[in-house]
Structures are given as C-alpha cells and as structure tokens.
Amino acid sequence: MYNIGDVVMYGTFGICKIASIEKRDFMGEENDYYILRHVYNEKNTFYVPVDNELAVSRLHKVCSKADVDELIGHMNAEAPIWIDNEIKRKEEYSRIIKEGNKHEIIRLIKTLYLRRKELYAEKKKLRSSDGSYLTLAENMLYEEFAYALDIDRSEVVDYIEKHIA
Missing domain, CATH: 1.20.58.1290 (CarD-like, C-terminal domain)
Structure with missing residues (x-):
C-alpha cells in the first residue's frame, strides 16, 4: 500500500508522486485509485486502481x-x-x-x-x-x-x- 506523497516509479511512464487516493467511477463501478502526477510534467496524470495487482505491480518506490x-x-x-x-x-x-x-x-x-x-x-x-x-x-x-x-x-x-x- 502506498501513501499520499510517496514518490514512485510508474513503469515506463517515469517518476510520479501519489497526489491522492480517491474513489472514481470509470466503468460504471466505483473503485479506489492512486492518482499519480508525473514529477517533471504535472499535466501527466495517471489513475491506478488500488485493487488491481497487475497495475499496482508497475509501481515501486524510487531508490535512494x-x-x-x-x-x-x-x-x-x-x-x-x-x-x-x-x-x-x-x-x-x-x-x-x-x-x-x-x-x-x-x-x-x-x-x-x-x-x-x-x-x-x-x-x-x-x-x-x-x-x-x-x-x-x-x-x-x-x-x-x-x-x-x-x-x-x-x-x-x-x-x-x-x-x-
């Protein structure tokens, strides 16, 4: 589980910050989503379903x-x-x-x-x-x-x- 403010690498999309965790309705079903904002281009926003293991597996915390x-x-x-x-x-x-x-x-x-x-x-x-x-x-x-x-x-x-x- 990630928290608001965590900085993560999101697959090939790059470094993102978890801006919020919100309920969204994208396919007639409401789910919790990580709302990611790319750190170098905040116009890029990604919605990652919290309960989708495959999608969440593409996230990892940025190395030190x-x-x-x-x-x-x-x-x-x-x-x-x-x-x-x-x-x-x-x-x-x-x-x-x-x-x-x-x-x-x-x-x-x-x-x-x-x-x-x-x-x-x-x-x-x-x-x-x-x-x-x-x-x-x-x-x-x-x-x-x-x-x-x-x-x-x-x-x-x-x-x-x-x-x-």
Missing part, C-alpha cells in the same frame, strides 16, 4: 542515493543477456522492461551497449527493436537515478562513469 551507488558498484559484475533468436530476445527484453528490476535493466543496457559497439566496429547498426529497448531502459534507469541523486538526467552517465571504477 545509497541504492544507486550500490547498483553502480555492481554494474561491472552484471553479465550480458544477449539472445540470438530475435523473437525470444524481444520477449525477454519486454519482460525486463515490464518488471522494472533495476539489476536486469542494467544488464539489458550493458548488453545492448556492447552489442552496439561490436556492430559499430563492423560498420553496422543495432536493429531498431533493440535500439528501442535500449532507449526505454535508459530512460527508466536514468530518470530514477537522476531523481535519487538530485541531478539532471543529462549528468547521470557522467556520474555512473565516475563511480563505476
């Missing part, structure tokens, strides 16, 4: 600076997760994005960075679907890290590079 530093400290140890079969790869990457586990998101980013580097050496590019997963994963991770570290999103990669060694 200590959590970020711990995640960065383990980045080198995270093993890549490249899957040659494109269909299986898409399924796995989609699952990782949906579940939002930061260790797996880091593995996904690392995998696609390394793959892009390999392909670049061969004068090739990432498949567009892999590029899309990379962008989604980066946006999710970097927005949360930026919020936790109280820095601009554009500074996150520099922060990681300074602390990864």
Whole structure:
C-alpha cells in the first residue's frame, strides 16, 4: 500500500508522486485509485486502481542515493543477456522492461551497449527493436537515478562513469 506523497516509479511512464487516493467511477463501478502526477510534467496524470495487482505491480518506490551507488558498484559484475533468436530476445527484453528490476535493466543496457559497439566496429547498426529497448531502459534507469541523486538526467552517465571504477 502506498501513501499520499510517496514518490514512485510508474513503469515506463517515469517518476510520479501519489497526489491522492480517491474513489472514481470509470466503468460504471466505483473503485479506489492512486492518482499519480508525473514529477517533471504535472499535466501527466495517471489513475491506478488500488485493487488491481497487475497495475499496482508497475509501481515501486524510487531508490535512494545509497541504492544507486550500490547498483553502480555492481554494474561491472552484471553479465550480458544477449539472445540470438530475435523473437525470444524481444520477449525477454519486454519482460525486463515490464518488471522494472533495476539489476536486469542494467544488464539489458550493458548488453545492448556492447552489442552496439561490436556492430559499430563492423560498420553496422543495432536493429531498431533493440535500439528501442535500449532507449526505454535508459530512460527508466536514468530518470530514477537522476531523481535519487538530485541531478539532471543529462549528468547521470557522467556520474555512473565516475563511480563505476
């Protein structure tokens, strides 16, 4: 159960604050909803049914600076997760994005960075679907890290590079 004022990561939508918990009638049935407001764009409002386990599973509290530093400290140890079969790869990457586990998101980013580097050496590019997963994963991770570290999103990669060694 989340409380009013909690700051959460809401799936791929980003960092939101729970503005209120209200009864709403959206389909002829009144239910309790978390009313989320995106912290960087308050025009974005999301209504998450409190009793919908799947919808609520997409919420998690934003990590702390200590959590970020711990995640960065383990980045080198995270093993890549490249899957040659494109269909299986898409399924796995989609699952990782949906579940939002930061260790797996880091593995996904690392995998696609390394793959892009390999392909670049061969004068090739990432498949567009892999590029899309990379962008989604980066946006999710970097927005949360930026919020936790109280820095601009554009500074996150520099922060990681300074602390990864």
